[in-house]
Amino acid sequence: MQVTLKVFRYNPEADKSFRYEIYTLEAEETDRILDLLEKVKGYNDGTLSFRRSCAHGVCGSDAMRINGRNMLACKALVRDVGDKITVEPLLGLKVVKDLIVDMEPFFDNYKKILPYFINDSPLPADGKERLQSPEERARFDETTKCILCAACTTSCPSFWASDQYYGPAALVTAHRFIFDSRDEAASERMHIIAETDGLARCHTAYNCTLACPREIPITKAIGELKMATITGKVE
Amino acid sequence: MATTKPRILPLTKRGLNFEMLMWLFTRLTALAMYGLILIAIIGALIMGARTQMNLADVLRWGFMPNSSHVQSTEVPDLAPWSTPFWKITASVLLLIAVAHGVHGLVVIADDYIVSSRGRNIARIISIIMVIAFSAMGLYILWTS
Structure with a gap:
């Protein structure tokens, strides 16, 4: 299936304000949102920044807003959030770069x-x-x-x-x-x-x-x- | 084998400060207001509201059992509606509603005002509001 991934982007060294980048990707419905982000980073734009570590819902590194709700990117599946996906950093903490916030x-x-x-x-x-x-x-x-x-x-x-x-x-x-x-x-x-x-x-x-x-x-x-x-x- | 010992912190060691007492006060006064409103509505029905007042007037009385709230209805005699019992009920409802409401405002203000000076100013304003609203309300209830 094809999914549209809209990602919050902000680079404090280059951008005056944040923007959204839209990527169209091939994905399985059992893919995790983290897999999509890895795909974008690996094949579309290596400058995309996000935290991840264990990728199995244990370390808690990749919490982010997915379609407006706080989730772990490594636990949220495409079939759970649909084929139009918006990924944004957590609210209430200063954005360091893209999906990374100051903890x-x-x-x-x-x-x-x-x-x-x-x-x-x-x-x-x-x-x-x-x-x-x-x-x-x-x-x-x-x-x-x-x-x-x-x-x-x-x-x-x-x-x-x-x-x-x-x-x-x-x-x-x-x-x-x-x-x-x-x-x-x-x-x-x-x-x-x-x-x-x-x-x-x-x-x-x-x-x-x-x-x-x-x-x-x-x-x-x-x-x-x-x-x-x-x-x-x-x- | 481990033994289960009761763990109850003494009064001075459980963080029971003014903030948490007001948290409890807010919950208890919410329940008390429900009770007082129910008493006023039941009292109105006993005094003949079923045939002499419409629903809006009964609810208006329920939220503040002041005899001026039934003047424009078909109640023939205001005397039973302005006894000391109803004045005291209305006064208690007024006092706890003002304290409950103003404390709610302080709690919300504390979300946005984080400096201790700002919070002190908000508290002084809230105390003035409680005193002013209570005094005005009691004056109206006991002189109308």
């Missing part, structure tokens, strides 16, 4: 919520692992799936308004550690996310839940964090 504000927000395991207690008497029951592990299982692709944060209207908002991805990671029975910094993180640019900026638009390529129920997780500030229950 610094995203990772700056991510770092604010202390995205690492904190437990200063002595090791158990046997000197081995800090054990956890299957139920305790299941409590935060969904939020462990985040791959930091930024599809959720850049689909959020509050983040478009201001990149000071921590964003859904940072809050998902906060959830992952706050509800982990082995972690001891829940209180510290709760105080961080309760700041004005944290939980209060989530207006439950649900865009993040729709955008997440890992199908994490993000809005639900943020709701659980909001309730935790009221009830104090982190179990």
